[in-house]
Amino acid sequence: PVDAAYCAEGLCPKANADGTYTVTKVAGFASAPASVTAEVGESVAFTVEAVGDITAYRWEYSRNGETWYNTKMEGADTATLTVPVLLSRDGYQYRCVVTDAYGNETVSEEALLTVE
Numbered sequence: 853p854v855d856a857a858y859c860a861e862g863l864c865p866k867a868n869a870d871g872t873y874t875v876t877k878v879a880g881f882a883s884a885p886a887s888v889t890a891e892v893g894e895s896v897a898f899t900v901e902a903v904g905d906i907t908a909y910r911w912e913y914s915r916n917g918e919t920w921y922n923t924k925m926e927g928a929d930t931a932t933l934t935v936p937v938l939l940s941r942d943g944y945q946y947r948c949v950v951t952d953a954y955g956n957e958t959v960s961e962e963a964l965l966t967v968e
Contacts, residue, residue, distance in 0.1 A: 866954065879904040879952035885963035890937045892967060898946045899932040900960050905953040914945045917962065935965065942967035 865873040885898035902909070911933040912920040923946075926934040933946060945962040952958070 879906055879950045879956055879958040881948075881950075881958070881960050884961040885933075885946060885948060887964040887966070889966040889968060892937055892939050894937045896935050896937060896965065897927075897932050898935065898948075898963050900948045900950075902931065902948075902950045902958075904950075904958075906950050907953055908951040910949045910951075912947055912949060914947075914962070915943070917945055920947070937965070937967055939967055941965055 865875050867873055880903050881900055882903050883899075883901040885900055888896045888898070890896045898911070900909075909929050909931055911923050911925070911928045913923050914920045922928070923933065925936075931948075933948070935941065935946065942965070944965045946965065947962045948960040949957050950960075
């Protein structure tokens with residue numbers, strides 16, 4: 853990862869083999885996932901719009917907002933996670949972690965799943 857001290861206003865330099873530098877945007881989010889209410893048996897989609905030189909997406913979930921786990925549901929490594937709605941998932945929170953070309957990780961805001 854690039855040391856944050858070398859980044860200013862969301863831009864980071866990357867050294868090229870020829871001694872020049874390329875400046876790119878640090879990973880971030882233009883939009884965060886939205887909370888949703890759904891019924892058992894439906895599927896819901898949580899989507900983010902990431903900006904910067906994104907190399908990876910990883911979705912996580914939490915039952916309490918403190919301990920986070922990687923999910924293996926459909927889309928877990930993309931900008932859109934699809935979650936089958938189960939009563940046991942009522943109150944779960946979902947968030948996305950993106951990694952940029954420098955190895956820096958940025959975490960989105962959380963979205964809440966409410967099951968009716």
